[in-house]
Amino acid sequence: xxxxxxxxxxxxxxxxxxxxxxxxxxxxxxxxxxxxxxxxxxxxxxxxxxxxxxxxxxxxxxxxxxxxxxxxxxxxxxxxxxxxxxxxxxxxxxxxxxxxxxxxxxxxxxxxxxxxxxxxxxxxxxxxxxxxxxxxxxxxxxxxxxxxxxxxxxxxxxxxxxxxxxxxxxxxxxxxxxxxxxxxxxxxxxxxxxxxxxxxxxxxxxxxxxxxxxxxxxxxxxxxxxxxxxxxxxxxxxxxxxxxxxxxxxxxxxxxxxxxxxxxxxxxxxxxxxxxxxxxxxxxxxxxxxxxxxxxxxxxxxxxxxxxxxxxxxxxxxxxxxxxxxxxxxxxxxxxxxxxxxxxxxxxxxxxxxxxxxxxxxxxxxxxxxxxxxxxxxxxxxxxxxxxxxxxxxxxxxxxxxxxxxxxxxxxxxxxxxxxxxxxxxxxxxxxxxxxxxxxxxxxxxxxxxxxxxxxxxxxx
Amino acid sequence: xxxxxxxxxxxxxxxxxxxxxxxxxxxxxxxxxxxxxxxxxxxxxxxxxxxxxxxxxxxxxxxxxxxxxxxxxxxxxxxxxxxxxxxxxxxxxxxxxxxxxxxxxxxxxxxxxxxxxxxxxxxxxxxxxxxxxxxxxxxxxxxxxxxxxxxxxxxxxxxxxxxxxxxxxxxxxxxxxxxxxxxxxxxxxxxxxxxxxxxxxxxxxxxxxxxxxxxxxxxxxxxxxxxxxxxxxxxxxxxxxxxxxxxxxxxxxxxxxxxxxxxxxxxxxxxxxxxxxxxx
Numbered sequence: 001x002x003x004x005x006x007x008x009x010x011x012x013x014x015x016x017x018x019x020x021x022x023x024x025x026x027x028x029x030x031x032x033x034x035x036x037x038x039x040x041x042x043x044x045x046x047x048x049x050x051x052x053x054x055x056x057x058x059x060x061x062x063x064x065x066x067x068x069x070x071x072x073x074x075x076x077x078x079x080x081x082x083x084x085x086x087x088x089x090x091x092x093x094x095x096x097x098x099x100x101x102x103x104x105x106x107x108x109x110x111x112x113x114x115x116x117x118x119x120x121x122x123x124x125x126x127x128x129x130x131x132x133x134x135x136x137x138x139x140x141x142x143x144x145x146x147x148x149x150x151x152x153x154x155x156x157x158x159x160x161x162x163x164x165x166x167x168x169x170x171x172x173x174x175x176x177x178x179x180x181x182x183x184x185x186x187x188x189x190x191x192x193x194x195x196x197x198x199x200x201x202x203x204x205x206x207x208x209x210x211x212x213x214x215x216x217x218x219x220x221x222x223x224x225x226x227x228x229x230x231x232x233x234x235x236x237x238x239x240x241x242x243x244x245x246x247x248x249x250x251x252x253x254x255x256x257x258x259x260x261x262x263x264x265x266x267x268x269x270x271x272x273x274x275x276x277x278x279x280x281x282x283x284x285x286x287x288x289x290x291x292x293x294x295x296x297x298x299x300x301x302x303x304x305x306x307x308x309x310x311x312x313x314x315x316x317x318x319x320x321x322x323x324x325x326x327x328x329x330x331x332x333x334x335x336x337x338x339x340x341x342x343x344x345x346x347x348x349x350x351x352x353x354x355x356x357x358x359x360x361x362x363x364x365x366x367x368x369x370x371x372x373x374x375x376x377x378x379x380x381x382x383x384x385x386x387x388x389x390x391x392x393x394x395x396x397x398x399x400x401x402x403x404x405x406x407x408x409x410x411x412x413x414x415x416x417x418x419x420x421x422x423x424x425x426x427x428x429x430x431x432x433x434x435x436x437x438x439x440x441x442x443x444x445x446x447x448x449x450x451x452x453x454x455x456x457x458x459x460x461x
Numbered sequence: 462x463x464x465x466x467x468x469x470x471x472x473x474x475x476x477x478x479x480x481x482x483x484x485x486x487x488x489x490x491x492x493x494x495x496x497x498x499x500x501x502x503x504x505x506x507x508x509x510x511x512x513x514x515x516x517x518x519x520x521x522x523x524x525x526x527x528x529x530x531x532x533x534x535x536x537x538x539x540x541x542x543x544x545x546x547x548x549x550x551x552x553x554x555x556x557x558x559x560x561x562x563x564x565x566x567x568x569x570x571x572x573x574x575x576x577x578x579x580x581x582x583x584x585x586x587x588x589x590x591x592x593x594x595x596x597x598x599x600x601x602x603x604x605x606x607x608x609x610x611x612x613x614x615x616x617x618x619x620x621x622x623x624x625x626x627x628x629x630x631x632x633x634x635x636x637x638x639x640x641x642x643x644x645x646x647x648x649x650x651x652x653x654x655x656x657x658x659x660x661x662x663x664x665x666x667x668x669x670x671x672x673x674x675x676x677x678x679x680x681x682x683x684x685x686x687x688x689x690x691x692x693x694x695x696x697x698x699x700x701x702x703x704x705x706x707x708x709x710x711x712x713x714x715x716x717x718x719x720x721x722x723x724x725x726x727x728x729x730x731x732x733x734x735x736x737x738x739x740x741x
Contacts, residue, residue: 342584351574
């Protein structure tokens with residue numbers, strides 16, 4: 001019996017337990033004083049109570065058993081007479097054992113080593129033996145726990161309270177999974193980065209100005225891991241060029257939509273702007289690489305900048321800015337809309353014009369929210385990958401010339417981790433260090449942005 | 462000393478709100494604002510039905526009536542604040558010193574500088590106390606220099622009875638003041654652009670009794686310098702602060718007359734019922 005069928009069997013038995021639990025509770029369900037039932041909880045809750053008791057402990061046991069049983073199986077197989085012929089220790093022994101195990105489980109059909117073939121039978125026996133034990137124990141648990149719960153069904157059993165608690169635990173577990181995963185990712189980044197820094201000095205990495213990871217020569221004292229050009233390229237594209245595009249356009253569109261647009265136009269325009277946020281970034285990427293970049297290069301050449309590259313910071317930055325507009329615009333929109341209308345009325349009643357009111361009252365009052373939105377947008381922009389991979393280029397230039405090619409942290413991570421690689425070379429590990437830097441920077445930006453936004457919200461509520 | 466004198470001179474030239482000066486432009490008896498046959502619609506719903514009323518310079522006019530009777534709507538027509546509501550439509554004729562305020566050549570910005578407004582909830586801008594007061598003079602270019610602006614701020618705060626409380630912290634945020642102080646700040650802000658009429662839309666409904674008493678005192682002091690119209694829920698307040706009272710009911714003006722007459726000897730049955738608390 002495989003563990004999958006066993007699991008289904010346990011769940012099936014759980015449903016049966018649900019039925020019996022409900023049946024017993026329904027039997028107890030008599031009218032007490034007035035129209036009130038003597039049961040504390042509805043029969044359904046009793047059913048769930050018994051079913052959960054039947055399923056959960058047995059499932060937990062099966063999970064534990066699946067971790068414990070392989071070593072028990074190996075021990076049992078090694079105690080068999082066939083194991084006496086095996087070589088003592090070393091690589092050969094391990095290879096034979098794993099081959100035998102693979103055949104026994106049916107993952108592999110033929111053995112290369114005749115010794116493995118001889119080990120298959122003891123393995124098979126051990127496997128079926130321990131599987132049997134596991135299955136019997138699990139089924140016994142289903143029955144024991146189910147019957148225990150069934151016996152506990154009494155009119156005053158607070159089954160509903162208990163089920164509510166289980167529901168709460170399940171929801172808690174669901175929310176923990178996301179957090180635990182994030183922590184896990186962070187820890188793996190930290191450990192890999194620590195390995196990287198044992199090969200390359202953190203100072204060289206964080207403050208070095210030459211990025212050329214292909215120049216790796218020996219195990220110590222490598223050069224070419226100076227990440228400053230990458231940081232500069234990231235900031236240049238994501239925080240400077242993209243924001244020069246996104247902040248004015250996003251803000252102005254938010255002002256138009258909240259203050260001037262007729263309701264009908266707004267109801268059309270806002271969803272369209274939000275759709276812009278849903279366009280896959282790879283689409284923006286080829287738009288940047290195939291349309292914007294050549295056009296910009298031609299333009300640069302026509303105004304006399306002959307060194308203009310076909311992959312330019314400007315192309316990537318402008319397209320990224322366009323991608324970011326919906327974020328800036330919707331955050332600005334929210335914060336302008338959150339300014340109490342009494343503020344606007346107050347200003348209008350002073351004889352201020354519409355645009356004076358916007359400039360002198362609404363924008364200043366909405367500024368913290370707008371700043372928060374911009375910070376969130378920056379953190380998104382510097383983490384953005386596809387556009388820069390396709391349009392920004394790979395050359396790690398330290399330049400403020402928007403027509404030249406620069407590279408970013410994300411682009412280099414993609415470069416370092418695509419294709420064949422070994423996971424202990426500094427070249428690969430550098431990707432983790434870059435990832436960690438990016439992670440920390442975006443985390444800080446998000447924290448600051450959320451704090452700014454929250455502080456601002458408190459001021460008006 | 463010399464500076465002080467200069468400041469005083471400029472005060473006279475800016476704030477032509479001296480009772481003597483204003484009396485000349487509008488002799489008592491000549492109404493400051495006149496409304497004739499005003500109807501207001503919100504979409505299909507009629508909110509104001511054929512209201513005609515005169516507002517005088519030398520008296521405080523109170524609009525009273527039960528909730529939803531249209532008194533605030535009518536007030537907002539008097540400086541065209543209803544323009545900000547897209548579905549609002551107004552017919553009839555409202556004039557400020559004979560000029561039709563809904564005429565195409567009337568600039569709404571100029572109108573609102575002449576007809577100021579104070580709202581139900583104090584709404585200081587999230588700026589310093591100084592900048593709150595200086596807001597209007599700045600957008601209307603009333604001051605030519607910093608000194609003149611300082612003077613406008615000081616005299617407006619003094620008129621609003623707030624100067625002694627805030628003179629040492631003019632750079633603090635206006636929103637940090639108490640509710641009553643905020644409302645007086647809003648009145649000072651309205652005074653700062655030197656309006657002819659001040660509309661007050663239930664200015665005390667968000668305030669405690671002590672702050673309310675201060676605002677009422679302030680209204681007394683401002684009377685005669687500005688034509689004041691106050692909308693209020695509170696009949697005692699209307700009786701205390703106003704010389705003329707208009708009673709609105711279901712969008713119509715039921716009765717308009719001397720406050721003493723309205724409260725002691727109303728002509729209309731409805732007014733009597735409302736005054737005596739039969740409904741409201």
